[in-house]
Amino acid sequence: MQERRTFVDASWYVLLLIWSVSILFPLLWVFYESLKTNQEFFHDVWKLPTDLQWMNYGDAWTEYGIGSSMLNTVYYVGVSLIVGTFLTAINAYVLTRLEFKGKKLLWGVIMLSLFLPGINALVPQYILMRDLHLTNSLTGIVVLDSFSEIAFYLLMLSGFMQSLPKELEESGAIDGASIFQIFFKIILPLCTAGIVTVAIFKFLALYNNFLGPFIYLGDPDKYTIGVAMYQASQIMQYKADWVTLFAGLMITMIPLVLMYIFLQRNIMEGATLGAVKG
């Protein structure tokens, strides 16, 4: 049933455009401001830069130690992502497709965490990490974050695993495959789509995690990218080198923008998958 386009339709379309502009323009603005000199920057907010100061990006890279904080971030995100995703996948398999004593209890204990807001555990968690000598250490937050948010991701993957036919394991067993082979050679490849979704979400959460690294990492040479940018913004009170800060902000957003361009479909589908389950 097709309705006629009216003036009202057109005005609603403007609303969509306004919201789009409110998202895109600030980002675009940060980009072109990051290519100005500081004089131009304070002179006129709207004007485009006359000469493109790409050197601001180099300055940001060296001044804020973005190179080393990127490496720290790669280590922290990479290891937590691999360990966390593997633990999620193998436990989703065990808890959805295998029968054993105490399975209900394990599910119950895990689901309990959906009820815990987590904020009250911040202080004891810190003391615990301190007693374990895991503070001020990237490996420390890797250990901590490999085990975080289990219930949410388990639910996400177990839905996937339940939809696989039961005959998979049976035919594998007939062929003489061990349970290890069944999991690694049959189940994991079939769950790639679900695992990718979980991995994307873990990646975003880890790359964007600020509070954990901020609490636990003291040395500037251990900062992740988020903490490095926050500290860079804090010194702006004393030295007004804004164009460099803008360039630094652009650098931190580049990996996310690239990922979004390539994986936006997975990300948007995964978002709603998680929401329906959660």
Add this chain to the structure above:
Amino acid sequence: MSELSNPVANAAVPGVNWNRKAKFQKRLFILLATVPMFAGYIVFTLYPNLLSVYYSLLNWDGIKEPVFVGLDNFGNLLKDEFVWRALRHNLILMGTVTPAVILISLILAYLIANKGYRFSSLFKVIFFFPNILSTVAISLLWAFVYDGSFGLLNAGLRLFGVDIGNYYWLGETGTAIWAIIPPSVWGAAGFYFVIFVNAMSTIPKSLYEAAILEGASHRIRLFNITVPLIMPIIRIAVLFLMLGVFKGFENILILTNGGPSGSTEVLGLYMFNIAFGSGIHNYGYASAIGMLLFIILVAAKLTIDRFTANRDSEF
């Protein structure tokens, strides 16, 4: 079932042995999978949660020996005007950000799902984009927008002939708490928009046809047909948002760190600064505030869960 399991048992000639081996392997597999994860979960999640109850009964700066003070921290908490001020800010943010996000994302979703505009999928991609950005990036971006001397907001107002000089929106007690709201809405709306679009696209078009024949406006269609049909999802979204906004403080930590003079302090940030801030640390009192947050959040969740369950059964 028996037809299927027989070949398994007969696969290797001494069938019993094979079975025993397979059983052993399965048990080993289950142990290798669950033990590390549960150990980590118990140590890093459950244990700290339990410990927070105990810590809230201590007077402890983290260095000297802890002193057990019973419920003193909670007594002080009730008398602490900063707690009440922070709680008021929590409620302001929860009461504004939640409806703003829901309303904006509902309207945008309705337009995309029902109007058949051009470039709908491009709009979807753009609207969702802020959700992949970190709190640090969003907060810095908005701090730039609000800045007095080079901020976009003041420059934009000047275009309309409103010159307020170098007014720094986050630096004045009158506006700081309100300036926290737009970044939160901006960062969250896209997520709920995508959820609502997907929910709306499952509504059969035939349900709208009678309304269209009777000449019902889009406003009536949205609020009388679409919204009631996706109500369960809207309720979950409201619950998520309310609890999330209530306990969130990262954005405020970065934007203002509670200032100026405490005008943007929220409970989580107050707790955070008592435990990790630059002043004297008081882990006991911080844990007591954490327990207060815990009680409020769990009570709210239970109440809303019950409330929504009852409402659902009426349909």
